[in-house]
Amino acid sequence: MSYLPHTLDDLRIMLATIGVKDIESLFSEIPEDCRLRRPLDIAGPLDEISLTAHMEMLASGTISTSQAACFLGGGAYDHFVPAVVDHLASRGEFYTSYTPYQAEASQGNLQVYFEYQSLIANLTGMEVSNMSLYDGGSAAAEAVLMSLSVSSKRRVVISSTVHPEYREVVKTYCANLGVEIVTVPSNNGVVDPQELQKIVDGDTACVLLQQPNFFGSIERLEELTSIAHAAGAIVAVSVDPVSLGILKRPGDCGVDLVIAEGQCLGNHLAYGGPYLGILACRESFLRRMPGRLAGQTTDRRGNRCWVLTLQTREQHIRREKATSNVCTNQGLLALRSAIHLAVLGPEGLREVAESCLAKAAYAKQRLTATARLTSAFDSAFFKEFVVRDACGAPGSLVADLLDAGYLAGVPLGQWYPELDDCLLVAVTEKRTRTQIDGLAAAVDFISTSKVSHARHAVHEASV
Amino acid sequence: MRDTQSTKLLSELSRPGRRGAKIGPLDVPAVNIREKIPAYALADAPLPLPELSELDVVRHFTNLSTLNMSVDSHFYPLGSCTMKYNPKRNxxxxxxxxxxxxxxxxxxxxxxGMLRALWELQGMLAEIAGLHAVSLQPAAGAQGELTALLVAAAYFKDRNEDRTNVLVPTSAHGTNPASAAMAGFKAIGIESDREGMIDLNDLDRKLDEKTAVLMITNPNTLGLFEHQICEVAKRVHDAGGLLYLDGANMNAILGIARPGDFGADMMHYNPHKTFSGPHGGGGPGAGPIAVREMLEPYLPTPRVVKRGETYSLDWKKPKTIGRVRSFFGNVGILIRAYAYILSHGGEGLADVSRYAVLNANYLLAKLRDVLPVPFSKGCLHEFVGSASELKSERGISAMDLAKRLLDYGFHAPTVYFPLTVKEAVMIEPTETESRETLDAFADAMRTILSEPVELVQSAPHSSSVNRPDEVRAAKEQHLAWSDLSVTASKESIGPVSPSVASAGERA
Structure with a gap:
């Protein structure tokens, strides 16, 4: 066994010290009818060379975003990750440590988390950020639970333009809590303030919005927030942190709770995780905030230092009365995002955001100039937009474009039946003009190719 | 040799106009932001973020890292966390x-290729659990608990059974009752008996037609196997309830005993503990769950299925509880777990548990005369000592002991958990530590106990800080830096042009 250091001598000495004749004796407290008396039916062991070959074989059975130009978004984005992020985060002192219960043995991590909280608070315009949650979806659910707890109300209003998976997570978390969830319809890809006005009422605990929304469109966040506040509801908004390079911070729009998927801040796509759940709020909500918090203090010598603080909110102290059950969170991803924001700085983040904006605008113009694709909405957008497939077969278009070397877009029909002819297309700063032009050319080529029509018929029939 | 300059706060290191990463010139036509983004959505001030060079950032985080203890650098016997070696190959x-x-x-x-790995992992985790079906979606152990309890709730609802209570031993991890509350259940405590096992009489008093689930940790948080587990399972099942296993301590029983075989209906794994995913300073983990066949319809979607030689995602589960997070799961951690399991094979996994238990018992044998271990002769993968006598007789608390160990180059054990042991000191060495390391740790403990009390009470002496004032932290709530030390000066946001990069170089 690769990782077991024991020699036969060690084994002999250790057993003698314990006073047993063999290791098996140490398991004598386990009743015989609980014992497994056969080896687990699991392949292996594989030595490092064989394991590497096996994993490389699996890896060769995928088409990665380093092989095909990625225009996929929907909450996870192919942004550039500077080498500095990977390099620093791979230091063993960071990634093989654990939750900083012993402050003296964890000052590095604690200061990083304090800095992460500071960066997120400043980025979002909020007063407090926690040390992280799992992902954007569960952060949305935790924000809703916070609102329920603060307001003692039981009605939740969610925009249909919030990420459909986040909405599902909220629904799952609230399943047994006696919560009514109401969805606000969208118009031209954004929430109509008048619709929200009709739905939000005095019983509403919170309104959950997204900016830019799931379609990439820009919402009237300040106006929607005012409407919700006028009805006495708490406003939570899911934001794209990269967009804050140019968009008004949610804190400056008056919202109460900010959640975000932090994957775009220096974290790899990794087929969906681990990602980073960001949660920031106004100070008045602090006592109901879930998750860990790092706080600044001084030690016995008067030195500035950091500790885990306000732990009486947490499960290991408060048990069933805790603000949440969250324990292990996403420390390493928070570290990565802190490094990412530090190395980008305000100018770098603005440049990334502006680059996304310009490239997305160019891509939309090119794609909607093809014979097959048209714009679904004419609302303003940031780095993502929706196109409609004139052939009504976005699934087969995506498959054909994969053959042409493009991860082209996310079909929306799975969440929005009325948009089952639509694709969500994302463009990050990594995409080049050549790739965008190539994608548009491929769309045109596929649309005029007879082969494609045959394939498309087969594909649609199988769905 | 400490560099205290570079570990100042990022906000203090910041200088206006200093740059790290830059984005090159645009290769597409520039756009006028004010034409593309409505005025109501546009930022009217630059972001108040620190401005640093790339080397500033590298030196800052590199020096900060040296202020941590970690598995790569130190023995880290943090009980219940299974801080084993994290293989670099993974x-x-x-x-x-x-x-x-x-x-x-x-x-x-x-x-x-990815779906194949995940499909195979589902099968491996089912086999290790002795259970039927696996969901890889939950992002951490606590979310696995919540997911399984939501599955249980959906199962009972489907059967028109109104079961509102979840029973949780008082020795359990705090996530158990917290998860029960989040899932809409009432958490009810079950006492331990004099052996540290679940008290069957108390269980009988609290089991009734309202019982949905008993959550049990086995081996329990004292590092002991609940030897009455089959009887416990029978009583829970007779009352119509389900038995949940908190898999935090699976490192003791891989290939030795399977939860499904001793009566558990559902469980979660902590792959970051048992299967060596690194702990990352507080995550990411993952929290896959395994369940018995009758609970499978309620699992979150999607799961990976294999049809012929093709792997795909199965969404067609009308009774599913839905999603507990976005996207598939914490795949990066799951892939490490998969590689770890394959590295060992079935027999190798049992060896992991055998040696984890050997190491814990060895350390227990070396320490029990100086650190009383209330509940046991032996243990499985960890044991819980008590500094209670030490505190009353000499004034040395579990926390003092923990702090002084840092001076000897050892991370502290878990202290003050479980709550059922006074001045608890919970030690889990894991299987990857050598005899020499365990000997050195035991020697350090013995030495500390012969040291002057004041020296121990004022520890640690070698670390950069000494006993942070936690009361002050809680009172002042200083949770973010107040301001950048030097106010950033920025030109206002204008149109994007190919010269963006050079404009950024003005400093």
């Missing part, structure tokens, strides 16, 4: 572009 393999650079919404045909 880091490299999980970073292969074909496994790392995959978008969650890629077409399945472009994901076959």
């Amino acid at each position: 880091e490299r393999l999980a970073s292969l572009p074909g496994l790392l650079a995959l978008h969650p919404y890629q077409p399945e045909e472009s994901l076959q």
Whole structure:
């Protein structure tokens, strides 16, 4: 066994010290009818060379975003990750440590988390950020639970333009809590303030919005927030942190709770995780905030230092009365995002955001100039937009474009039946003009190719 | 040799106009932001973020890292956390572009290698559990608990059974009752008996037609196998309830005993503990769950299925509880777990548990005359000592002991948990530590106990800080830096032009 250091001598000495004749004796407290008396039916062991070959074989059975130009978004984005992020985060002192219960043995991590909280608070315009949650979806659910707890109300209003998976997570978390969830319809890809006005009422605990929304469109966040506040509801908004390079911070729009998927801040796509759940709020909500918090203090010598603080909110102290059950969170991803924001700085983040904006605008113009694709909405957008497939077969278009070397877009029909002819297309700063032009050319080529029509018929029939 | 300059706060190191990463000139036509973004949505001030050079950032975080203890650098016997060696090969393999650079919404045909690994992992975790079906979706152990309890709630609802209570031993991890509350259940405590086992009489008093689930940790948080587990399972099942196993301590029983075989109906794993995913300073973990056949319809979607030689995502589960997070799961951690399991094979996993238990018992034998261990002769993968006598007789608390160990180059054990042991000191050495390390740790403990009390009470002496004032932290709530030390000066946001990069170089 690769990782077991024991020699036969060690084994002999250790057993003698314990006073047993063999290791098996140490398991004598386990009743015989609980014992497994056969080896687990699991392949292996594989030595490092064989394991590497096996994993490389699996890896060769995928088409990665380093092989095909990625225009996929929907909450996870192919942004550039500077080498500095990977390099620093791979230091063993960071990634093989654990939750900083012993402050003296964890000052590095604690200061990083304090800095992460500071960066997120400043980025979002909020007063407090926690040390992280799992992902954007569960952060949305935790924000809703916070609102329920603060307001003692039981009605939740969610925009249909919030990420459909986040909405599902909220629904799952609230399943047994006696919560009514109401969805606000969208118009031209954004929430109509008048619709929200009709739905939000005095019983509403919170309104959950997204900016830019799931379609990439820009919402009237300040106006929607005012409407919700006028009805006495708490406003939570899911934001794209990269967009804050140019968009008004949610804190400056008056919202109460900010959640975000932090994957775009220096974290790899990794087929969906681990990602980073960001949660920031106004100070008045602090006592109901879930998750860990790092706080600044001084030690016995008067030195500035950091500790885990306000732990009486947490499960290991408060048990069933805790603000949440969250324990292990996403420390390493928070570290990565802190490094990412530090190395980008305000100018770098603005440049990334502006680059996304310009490239997305160019891509939309090119794609909607093809014979097959048209714009679904004419609302303003940031780095993502929706196109409609004139052939009504976005699934087969995506498959054909994969053959042409493009991860082209996310079909929306799975969440929005009325948009089952639509694709969500994302463009990050990594995409080049050549790739965008190539994608548009491929769309045109596929649309005029007879082969494609045959394939498309087969594909649609199988769905 | 400490560099205290570079570990100042980022906000203090910041200088206006200093740059790290830059984005090159645009290769597409520039756009006028004010034409593209409505005025109501546009920022009217630059972001108040620190401005640093790339070397500032490298030196800052590199020096900060040296203020941590970690498994790579130190013995880290943090009980209940299974701080075993994190194999470097798994880091490299999980970073292969074909496994790392995959978008969650890629077409399945472009994901076959990844889906195969995840499908095989589902099977491995089912086999280790002795249970039928696995969901890889939960992002951490606590979310696995919540997911399983939501599955249980959906199961009972489907059967028109109104079961409102979840029973949780008082020795359990705090996530158990917290998860029960989040899932809409009432958490009810079950006492331990004099052996530290679940008290069957108390269980009988609290089991009734309202009982949905008993959550049990086995081996329990004292590192002991609940030897009455089959009887416990029978009583829970007779009352119509389900038995949940908190898998935090699976490192003791891999291939030795299977939860499904001793009566558990559902469980979660902590792959970051048991299967060596690194702990990352507080995550990411993962929290896959395994369940018995009758609970499978309620699992979150999607799960990976294999049809012929093709792997795909199965969404067609009308009774599913839905999602507990976005996208597939904490795949990066799951891939490391998969590589770890394959490295060992079935028999190798049992060896992991055998040696984890050997190491814990060895350390227990070396320490029990100086650190009383209330509940046991032996233990499985960990044991819980008590500094209670030490505190009353000499004034040395579990916390003092923990702090002084840092001076000897050892991370502290878990202290003050479980709550059922006074001045608890919970030690889990794991299987990857050598006899010499365990001997050195035991020697340090013995030495500390012969040291002057004041020396121990004022520890640690070698660390950069000494006993932070936690009361002050809680009172002042200083949770973010107040301001950048030097106010950033920025030109207002204007149109994007190909000269963006050079404009950024003005400093």
